[in-house]
Amino acid sequence: MAISLKGNNIKLRALEPEDLDLVFAIENDESLWHLSTTLAPFSHHTIAEYLENAYRDIFEVKQLRLIIASNESGIALGMIDLFDYEPKHRRAGVGILIFNALHRGKGIATEAIELLIRYSFSHLDMHQLYANIIHDNLASIKLFENAGFNKVGLKKDWLYIEGQYRDEYLYQLINTDVH
Secondary structure: OOOOOEOOOEEEEEOOHHHHHHHHHHHOOHHHHHHOOOOOOOOHHHHHHHHHOOOOOHHHHOOEEEEEEEOOOOOEEEEEEEEEEEOOOOEEEEEEEEOOHHHOOOOHHHHHHHHHHHHHHHOOOOOEEEEEEEOOOHHHHHHHHHOOOEEEEEEEEEEEEOOEEEEEEEEEEEOOOOO
């Protein structure tokens, strides 16, 4: 059976050079920096170099970043990532961002997560995926729980955001079909 990164409404596609301005805007959006370890802005040059090397596979760079695009229009709606890929342990973290608030709550993230799970477990032969979610991000908690992820831990005072420590949950999805 072929593994497809195309769903009913969206597809997951590789980053393209045309995505430069979009990735630049996202990586330099300070309101999103708490979702990663970003502490300083990125230059156009740095993002362009990143996109030039985005073709390298997950086994080499330990991450995979895909654009979530509309099947109908081809417009980029968000990004979904596998990060901290551990081939020995067959696991990776999952991150997702739907760019425009107007596109949130419409099932786009749900479909993207489902496609990524199927791809990860079937094509990449992963044993598990995990997500780190700040304790008050109720939309992400609902998204990952609905996708079958289970809350397995609480990291107390894990994130330092705007002068306050915040808790973060650890969610896991274990592929029980693979041993």
